[in-house]
Amino acid sequence: MPTEHNSPVSRRKLSIFGLVAGIVAVMVVVTGIKAREDSSAKLREWTVNQAIPTVAVVLPDAKVLDATIDLPGRLEAYYRAPIFARVSGYLKSWSADIGAKVKAGQVIAEIEAPDLDQQLLQARADLTSQEASARLSEATLNRRKTLIASNFVSMQEIDERSADLSNKKAAVNSSQANVERLEALAGYKKITVPFDGVVTARDTDVGALINAGGGAGPAMFVISDIKKLRVYVNVPQNYVPAIKIGAKAVITMPEYPTRTFAATVEASSQSVDVASGTTRMQLALDNAGGELMPGGYANVRMSLQRDTVPLHIPASALIFNQSGLRVATVGSDDKVLFKAVTIARDLGRDIELASGISADDRVIVAPPDGIADGDQVRVAGAKPGKTEKVSEKLDVKG
Template sequence: MVTPTSQPIVRTIDVTGTVNPDVSREIPVLSLANGRVVGLHVGLGDNVRKGQLVMEVQSPDVTTAFDAYLKAVNDEHLTSVTLDRDKLLYDKGAIPKSQMEAAQDSEDDARADLTAAQQQLRIYGVDKAHPGDTVKVYAPASGVIIGQNVTNAGAAGITYAGSTGSLTIADLSHVWIIVDVYENDLRDVHLGQHADIHLTAYPGKTFSGTISDIGAQLDPNLRTAKVRIQVSNPNGELRLGMFATGTLMASKPEQATVIPASAILQLHDRSYVFMPTAISGTFKRVQIQTGRPLSNNLVEVTSGLTVGQQVVSNALDLQNTADQE
């Protein structure tokens, strides 16, 4: 006979999910000028470096901006000449001070317009010394192209309706594992909690992660919450969409009732133990609910048995003996 005992165990939660990009490391690639793509130099899934040429856009916006720049240059030149002349005439007493001040205001306005026109060309990425109707678009960061919303000869740029970007670059050196956690397990899930991640593609290998977000809304059908686990991925082994399993460790140990595995009889997917009855030498079979197996050949009992009750130490031997009688 053996007596169930109580011992502290750290509860684990097994979860499943998939590898996703870290949205804080996703960067849209935008052409600030509207137009037609005349050169697309990368595609979905390509690795790119920061500053790499990814796209060329032929844009009427650039033509308009350069025209405005040339007009601003001419206007500023004219107002500058007028101001110099009026200053000279004012010094000789030929014109009133108000006329000279008006010329100064015109020069200030023309210089501001010229600065704005130059800034517009810089925003579009156009060299004012080498004008053209094509905008070159460069990668704003290093990473992998995970989204492509444009093709050669397609339209690109920002409109009043907004744009999600012609391309999307993701830095995959860190990724998210999005897993489902059942409602009754959420009490044991906390921000900053450690998680062990396993992937089918790498059997036997464990990746370490940290819980960075717990969804505030449950799936009404599955009664699960989305939990985000942040995982370092410096070698790019974790690829987007990979299936992952995870083990979350509860933050505090709990007292659990345990018995030796040999005291449990498994019949038709149910678990039983034999307990002595009031009649000496006789036993009754009692159904129990078991938890996870523990070290030292012990098994957690979640219901049907309490500490202090006695059970047969080898349930299978007793069952075999009863079958032979």
């Protein structure tokens, strides 16, 4: 029968179809498993890549042409003399007020000293008495000497009279010295100016009680020579070697905002103040026109002479923790390497380093939290060898 004849063929076809379907099913399963494995591998790779931080780096900037430092300074008169009285008394008169220009030797005040006047009169009287006694002793000695030949007087008496005359002459010399001392003191009743200058202070008036010496109160007058000024600056210890004697400086004053004045470094204290860690330096400033005033504030810009060119990095690159002050650098294998550094100057956005890194170190601009030595990082943006330079900044405000 036809049905029975086609039955083996149909079963064979069904077997082939089942086999093909099984193979397809296996391939689908295998493909799905492989796809999941590829997806898992890609996910693991992406996760690993995301775990590597991306950092921006810069090369330390060593391009410094004319480094300067700005510091606050104080102007002082080149010569300044507080005038104290040498004699006690009352101020009789004065003739020079603050701001007056005076000449050397000019009398600017006079003191009335009645006690000194009486002492001088007494000393002169004592001198007169001593001179009279000395003359009498000398005359008596001369008369006694004429009687030696007649043996009316002995040599013992002659020796005694000679000694008495010597004592009287010594007393005369002592009285004479006392008179000259008091006369010299009387000369100080007139207050004179020691040098040409300006009266910058007057702290007395007519009738005021004057005490001799400089420990009982302020000076009567202060005379200052302001044709030349001294500028005093306290320089931080690490900058002292870079500021040489004879170096030029530029002075700016608040009262002359559009002008500058030239000064020269004259001297250094050659010592460091323990309290401030600074060295005091003195600059000379010409003030022939009298425009600048002693005691005034000044901004002093000084040139720094360096033996080596300093390196600058961004301030954000510094890391300070229990290990000290460090920066994070990226090596050729893109791994982190920490280096200890020392700061020469804080320029605000930039930091000038004294030591710790070299010019070819790749410094991480903003190190992420938790970064450690040997961590793998990815350098952002630039091609190898091309990194952004830190902008140069030469001045620091005092």
